[in-house]
Amino acid sequence: MNEFELIALLTRQLPANEIVVAGAGDDCAVLDFGNPERLFLFKTDATVEGTHFTQKTPPEKTGRKAMARCLSDVAAMAGWPSAAVATVGLPQGFDPAMIARIYNGMAAVAREFGVAIVGGETTTNPGGIFISIALLGTVARGRQVLRSGAKVGDAIFVTGELGGSLAGKHLDFEPRLAQARWLAEHFQIHAMMDLSDGLAGDLPHILKASGVGAELLKSAIPISQAAKSAAKKSIEGKQALLAALTDGEDFELLFTVAARDAVKLADAWKGRFPALRLSCIGRIVAGKKIFIRDKGGTRALNLSGYSHFNDKCFS
Numbered sequence: 001m002n003e004f005e006l007i008a009l010l011t012r013q014l015p016a017n018e019i020v021v022a023g024a025g026d027d028c029a030v031l032d033f034g035n036p037e038r039l040f041l042f043k044t045d046a047t048v049e050g051t052h053f054t055q056k057t058p059p060e061k062t063g064r065k066a067m068a069r070c071l072s073d074v075a076a077m078a079g080w081p082s083a084a085v086a087t088v089g090l091p092q093g094f095d096p097a098m099i100a101r102i103y104n105g106m107a108a109v110a111r112e113f114g115v116a117i118v119g120g121e122t123t124t125n126p127g128g129i130f131i132s133i134a135l136l137g138t139v140a141r142g143r144q145v146l147r148s149g150a151k152v153g154d155a156i157f158v159t160g161e162l163g164g165s166l167a168g169k170h171l172d173f174e175p176r177l178a179q180a181r182w183l184a185e186h187f188q189i190h191a192m193m194d195l196s197d198g199l200a201g202d203l204p205h206i207l208k209a210s211g212v213g214a215e216l217l218k219s220a221i222p223i224s225q226a227a228k229s230a231a232k233k234s235i236e237g238k239q240a241l242l243a244a245l246t247d248g249e250d251f252e253l254l255f256t257v258a259a260r261d262a263v264k265l266a267d268a269w270k271g272r273f274p275a276l277r278l279s280c281i282g283r284i285v286a287g288k289k290i291f292i293r294d295k296g297g298t299r300a301l302n303l304s305g306y307s308h309f310n311d312k313c314f315s
Contacts (some may be wrong), residue, residue: 027076049128063105071175078184079139089125150210154256163244164226170249192255200303213287
């Protein structure tokens with residue numbers, strides 16, 4: 001059983017109440033506490049030694065990543081973060097100075113985006129260090145963007161470049177909060193999420209939630225220089241495109257918008273965020289499958305991204 005099969009099993013009969021606008025199955029929960037202007041976002045994420053960082057990772061970068069992962073999920077809802085609590089599990093014999101450095105990294109990125117860290121918990125964990133962040137945010141009522149709104153004919157966009165995140169980006173990525181909020185303020189974004197498990201792993205979440213399929217244009221997929229460099233050095237012959245589709249931890253925005261708005265959006269983006277690449281990589285189609293098109297024609301894309309509990313990352 002992989003991560004997503006387990007999530008489906010565990011969330012099948014979760015209780016809900018009148019405050020739940022969107023629960024399990026999106027980047028954040030969306031909650032309605034009666035504020036006439038805003039809905040609340042609630043998110044938790046864990047960063048685990050051996051999975052998301054190693055003992056050689058600079059502690060400040062470990063802390064930064066732990067907080068930034070949640071910030072990226074709030075961005076995916078077109079929201080803004082406000083307050084967080086942090087739970088840290090530590091093995092026996094931990095180094096207090098090193099843990100303080102983790103907290104320094106966590107606090108630095110929180111401060112950058114105006115997030116208050118208001119508490120948390122420390123506990124023991126014989127398996128190594130883990131950090132769990134729970135984050136609250138808000139989004140203007142009616143401007144929250146879910147995964148479930150993609151429509152046939154939509155253009156599919158992605159920010160930045162993909163693949164090769166282990167070269168450093170997985171520790172230093174910038175949560176796309178400002179970009180997502182700008183998108184929601186100026187365009188009718190139909191569906192959006194952040195890319196944590198690779199394009200081939202995350203796009204299916206939008207497609208399943210929306211009941212649609214997708215066709216990607218191979219030449220339009222933005223491949224990072226890190227992925228290209230890694231492909232050249234790979235003794236297994238791993239292709240750069242494969243890395244861009246499956247590596248994960250890019251933390252870029254993946255979103256869909258009506259085709260009639262695509263050119264206008266792309267032009268406006270260049271003026272607002274000239275340093276950040278934006279690529280139209282395909283379109284939403286009828287059905288449930290993902291296809292990829294190149295000069296040789298169109299074929300089904302039988303790939304998946306990273307999945308916990310399953311070391312087979314692609315098929």
